[in-house]
Amino acid sequence: MLKMMIGFFKDFWKYKVQVKKQDAWIKKFAKQKNYALNPSWMMSTNLEIWLSELEATFGKRYCPCFEPSADAELNKKMLCPCEFIEDEIKEYGTCHCALFGSSNLDKAGWKASSKRLMGEYQVPLNIKNGVLDTRGMPMDPRRNLPIPDAMHQLKATLNSYTNKTLKMIVATEQEVLNLEKIASYRGYGFEKQAKEEYFEVTLNFDACPTQGSDASCGN
Ligand code: SF4
CATH class of the missing domain: 3.30.110.40 (TusA-like domain)
Structure with a gap:
């Protein structure tokens, strides 16, 4: 856990300029679409770090939850904000990565979607x-x-x-x-x-x- 926290702050420092830019478009987009943003600073910042790192690694702003596929059409759909956002908000209350959510999602709803996401990724390797x-x-x-x-x-x-x-x-x-x-x-x-x-x-x-x-x- 301590190592993860150290890693988070190291990455936050490394991508601080990019994270600021991600944060700006994310807030603008959420306002335009009347979406809410994940209320956990740590979680939303972590997603912004991932977006920055994927952009630096692969040249495009891919969804922080998936690596690029071999399908160019799918890859276009996976650029953040992705094409699945509406559909997933209907299903989970948030997009897959729990970055954007419905404007009327309550605290328990955000918690449930974040827990769903953690459950998907924190599996035994x-x-x-x-x-x-x-x-x-x-x-x-x-x-x-x-x-x-x-x-x-x-x-x-x-x-x-x-x-x-x-x-x-x-x-x-x-x-x-x-x-x-x-x-x-x-x-x-x-x-x-x-x-x-x-x-x-x-x-x-x-x-x-x-x-x-x-x-x-x-x-
Ligand atoms: S699931 Fe959320 S974070 Fe991922 S690309 Fe779609 S909108 Fe962006």
Whole structure:
């Protein structure tokens, strides 16, 4: 938990300019659409940090809850604010990431949607002897993408990972491409290998001053 908090404030400092910009358009958009914003500063700021990091890594403002897919049309729909927002507000009271919500959502409603989201991402990871197998996670029904995806599983792993290398098993070539971009942006060593039924990626954190989760590594 302490490591997560330290990571949050480090990222907040690193992206402070971008977070301010995200905050400005988010507030403007919410006002135009009569949406409310997540009342938890920590949660909304964390989503703004993710938006900033995804924009820096992939060049576009992708939804903070999903990594880019191989489907260009779907990727367009996933740019924040995404095309699923209305539909998801009808279902959960908030968008999938619980950033925007209905203007009449009460405190209990925000809490319930945030809890739903945490429940989706705080799942046991399949990691053994330095190998993280990212396959087999449930699929989001609207985007047909895994939750949590390989990128979020990597982030969760690095919160408490101290080894200098991590092997990841992923199901698709797109996930390999995404991990390659993440590695390049963060300064991790990167190797990939296509196996018969999956892809294997090896990340090397040797260049990082302390350990793998240091988001400022190489930047
Ligand atoms: S789910 Fe919410 S945060 Fe994610 S892209 Fe849609 S509007 Fe943005």
